[in-house]
Amino acid sequence: MDLKRLLNAKTVRFVAVTVILGAIGSGAWEWILKPLAMGASEFGLNVATLGVSSFKDSLYQDIAKGLHEEPSLRLYSAVFGLLPLFVLGFIAGKAAASRQFRGDVEDLEPEKVARFLSKPLLVVFVIMVAFSVIQANQVAYVNRAVTHFDQLMSIVAPSLPEIDRLSFRSQFAQIASGEDYEKLVSSLEQLCNEKGLRAPSFSVW
Known part of the structure; x- marks a missing residue:
C-alpha cells in the first residue's frame, strides 16, 4: 500500500x-x-x-419499578397488536371498494382501489405512528428518570451508611406520583451539594 x-x-x-x-x-x-x-x-x-394527574401518577409508578422490560414489551405488544387491525382494515376496505364499484374484487382496477383506500388507510397509519411515538416517549422518560436516580445513588452511596442507602431505595420503590419522585431526587441532590459532589442535572416532568 x-x-x-x-x-x-x-x-x-x-x-x-x-x-x-x-x-x-x-x-x-x-x-x-x-x-x-x-x-x-x-x-x-x-x-x-x-393533563390527568392519575395518568401522570401511573407513569411515576412505572418509574418506581426500576429498569425492567415491561414498558418495552407493552410498546411492542401495542405495535404488533395494531398491525393485524391495519391488515384487516385493508381487507375490509377492499371489500367495500368492490361493493362501491359493483364489481368483483379481482376485476377492479388497482388505481380505483388505491384511491378508495388511500384516505382511510392514511388515517389508520397516522394513528398507529402517533400511538407508537407517544408510547416510545413514555418508555424513554421512564428510563431516563430511573437512570438519574441510580446515578445519584451511586454518587452519594460512599458517603451514606447502609441504613440510609436502603431507606432511599425503599422510598424510590414506593413512588406513587411526580411529587414523590421530585422530593426524593431533590434530597439526593442536596446531599451531593452538601458533600461537594457533582450532581447530574435532570428536568423532572
Missing part, C-alpha cells in the same frame, strides 16, 4: 471536513437540538396523559 498516495491532500481535507462537521453536529445537538427534543418530550408526555 502506497501511504503517500493514500495520505494525499484530498484525503486529509476529507478527514478534516468530516471531523469539523462531526464537531458542529455535536454542538448543534447539545445546544439546539437537545433542548428542543426535551421540550418535545415533555409536550408528548402532556399529550399522552391528557
